[in-house]
Ligand SMILES: Nc1ncnc2c1ncn2[C@@H]1O[C@H](COP(=O)(O)OP(=O)(O)OP(=O)(O)O)[C@@H](O)[C@H]1O
C-alpha cells in the first residue's frame with residue numbers, strides 16, 4: 001500500500017489539540033513504504049501523539065480534536081466513510097509497556113481474528129496455523145509452543161513485547177507502529193526486538209518512537225526529529241546524524257538537551 | 259576537599275537517639291493494632307460459642323431428632339399435642355428467595371456496573387454512583403415496607419395472586435437491595451482493570467462490546483464474582499425486609515406467588531415469644547447455628563472459588 005512517491009503514510013497540515021493544548025502543529029510528512037522510520041525528539045514533543053494518530057487510537061479521549069489529513073494510499077483516514085475497524089486492522093500498534101491481554105498466549109495471538117471474523121468461519125486448524133505462523137515470525141514459537149495455554153501476562157517482558165507484535169500479524173497489517181517498544185527491556189531484550197524489526201522490514205512499514213539515539217541510528221532508514229509539536233527535520237537517518245540541517249537537531253542529537 | 263561538611267569534624271556527632279516515649283508509643287500502637295486484628299477471629303468464635311451454648315441442650319436431648327430438624331418441613335413449635343421442629347421449609351424458603359433475587363439482581367447489577375464504568379460519561383457516572391449509594395443506604399425496614407404496600411399491590415394486580423406478599427415479592431425486594439452492592443463492587447472491579455488492556459484491544463480494532471466481553475469480563479472475573487457473592491451474602495442474611503415481604507407462611511413453595519418464610523425471618527419473628535430456656539427457644543438458636551453454617555459455607559466456597567480462579 002503506497003502512493004506514487006512510495007509513501008505508506010502521508011500527513012498533511014496535521015494539527016491536534018488535547019483540550020486547549022495544541023500537541024501537534026502543522027505536521028506534514030511522508031512515511032516511506034516498507035522501511036523503518038524513527039520518530040525522535042525530547043520528552044513531550046508529540047512523538048507518541050503523532051504515532052497514535054496513524055490508527056486514530058487517540059480518539060479514545062473525548063477531548064482530542066484533530067484537523068488536517070492523514071492519507072493511507074491516498075485515502076484520508078479522517079474521512080467519514082473510513083471504517084475505524086478496518087483502519088486498525090491495517091495499522092497495528094505496539095505500546096511502550098508490553099500489554100498482552102490477561103488471557104492465554106494462544107488467545108492473544110488469535111484475538112484479532114476472533115474479533116474480526118464470524119465465529120463460524122474460524123476453524124480450529126486455521127487458528128492453530130495462524131498462531132504457529134505468527135509466533136514463528138517473531139521468534140517465540142520454539143520457546144512457547146508447549147506453553148500456549150499459559151497466561152500471557154506471566155511471560156518475561158521481552159516475550160510479552162514480542163507477543164504484542166505477534167498478535168498484530170494474523171490481521172496482515174500494512175503498518176506497524178511502535179512506541180518506545182524497548183524502553184522496559186534490558187539489552188538482550190532490546191536486541192531481540194531490533195532483530196525482529198529487521199526481519200519484519202520490507203513486508204511491513206514500521207514507525208518507531210525512540211529516546212535512544214543509538215537505536216534510531218541502528219534501526220531506522222529515515223528519521224523524523226520533532227520539537228514542541230512540530231517536525232523540524234526529516235531525512236535519511238544517516239544524513240540526519242552526520243549532517244543535520246537544523247542547529248536544534250544537531251544540539252539534540254549531541255545530547256545538549258533532551 | 260573544599261566541602262565544609264568533610265573538613266569540619268564538628269558536624270559529625272553521635273547520631274541522635276529516639277526519645278523513649280516515641281519508642282514505647284510505637285510499641286503500644288503496634289500491640290493495639292495486632293489486638294484488633296486478632297479480635298476478629300475471637301469475635302467470630304465467641305459468637306458461635308454463645309449461640310451454640312444456647313442451642314446445645316436441645317441438640318443433645320433424647321427426644322430431638324436432628325435429621326428431622328434439617329429435613330422435615332413440619333414446623334409446629336407451639337402446638338400442644340404435636341410439637342414439630344422441622345426447618346426444611348425455612349431452608350427452602352431462604353434458598354428460593356435468595357436464588358430468585360440473584361437471578362434478577364446479577365444481570366441487572368453487572369449490567370449497571372459495566373454501563374457505569376465503560377459507557378457513561380464522567381458527569382453521568384458521578385450521578386449514577388451517588389444515586390446507587392443512596393439506594394444502598396435505604397434501611398431494610400423501609401424496603402420491607404415497600405414490599406408490603408407498593409410491591410404487593412402491583413403483584414396482585416399483575417399476576418392475580420390472592421396475596422401479594424410472597425416469594426416473588428421477597429425476591430424482588432432482595433434483588434433491589436443486593437443490586438447496589440453488586441454494582442459498586444463490580445464497578446470497582448472493572449475500574450481496576452488496567453486501561454492498557456482496553457487500549458490494546460481498541461488498537462486491534464475491537465468494538466466496545468468486544469472489549470467488554472473478551473477483555474474486561476475475563477480480566478475482572480474475580481472481582482465480579484466477589485461482587486455477586488457479596489450480593490448473595492446480603493440476600494441470605496437479610497431479615498427485616500423478607501419478614502415483611504414474603505408472607506410468612508411455613509410452606510414449601512410450589513410457585514412464584516406462594517408465600518414462604520426464611521430462616522432469618524423465622525428467628526426474628528418467634529424469638530421474642532419463645533420463653534427463655536424452652537425447647538422452642540433452644541431450637542431457634544439451633545436455627546441460628548444452621549444459618550451460621552450456611553453463610554460460612556457460602557463464604558468458604560466463595561473464597562475457594564476466587565482462589566482457584568486466581569491461581570490460573
Ligand atoms: N492524553 C493526554 N491529555 C492531555 N495532554 C496530553 C495527553 N497525552 C499527551 N499530552 C501532552 O501532549 C504533549 C505531547 O505528548 P506526547 O506523549 O505525544 O509526547 P512524547 O514526545 O511521546 O513524549 P515522551 O518522550 O515523554 O513519551 C505533552 O505536552 C503531553 O503533556
Ligand SMILES: [Mg+2]
Pocket residue numbers: 047048049179209
Ligand atoms: Mg511518548
